[in-house]
Amino acid sequence: MFTGLVMGMGRIEVAENRSAETRFRIKALFDLNDIELGESIAVNGVCLTVETFGDGWFTCYASKETTSVTSLGTLRMGSSVNLERAMAMGDRFGGHIVSGHVDCMAEVAEIRPSGESKIYRLTFDAAHGKYVIPKGSITLDGISLTVNDCAPTWLEMNIIPETQKVTTIGDWSPGTTVNMETDIIGKYVERMVTPWVGDKGAGDTKPDITMDYLREHGF
DSSP: OBOSOOOEEEEEEEEEEETTEEEEEEEESSOOOOOOTTOEEEETTEEEEEEEEOSSEEEEEEOHHHHHHSSGGGOOTTOEEEEEEOOOTTOOOOSOOBOSOOOEEEEEEEEEEETTEEEEEEEOOGGGGGGOOTTOEEEETTEEEEOSEEETTEEEEEEOHHHHHHSGGGGOOTTOEEEEEEOHHHHHHHHHHHHHHSOOOTTOOOOOOOHHHHHHTTO
16 A cells, blocks of 8 residues: 655666566665565556665566556656655555556646746546546545546646656656556445445335435444
């Protein structure tokens, strides 16, 4: 589990492609100590497992499935990536709950200035629009961000100078493709309430979810 607070950037030193699979060697561009064999590290928001490691570097493997549903397959030697180690129990929780399991890829459509900040608009498949809400949380390339505005196929965010400086967002331009993970809480809520709000068949006596029903049950 991650929080979307990027620890720092890394650089791809080796991208060993075998068919649709890739094994990466990544050099951290910050002080990355005490790496452990088998630990999880989010690379551009994708949860990967450390296979080998040394002084400030580690290797990890991305399967055919991972490269087919994320942007990791486009990484080459010299590419910059966002890195975050898995959250430790008792750590400060500064972002939001991030699983490292990417839902889809989004594309940068527009960047415009807003004072010292920049407004980024990204587009994505409408199937994921129901999980994106104004002032809600979104993860893009492993970065926990707040949604300013949205519609079923796009969202906008205000990116402050510090975020532009310490993450790969500073390198984004129109046409850049990034990994997008929506808020996991919304997906769990949907799964739990779907049996109650779907079409009822004959003999289905479960009550409808209404405001009165929720009040009666303490919500």
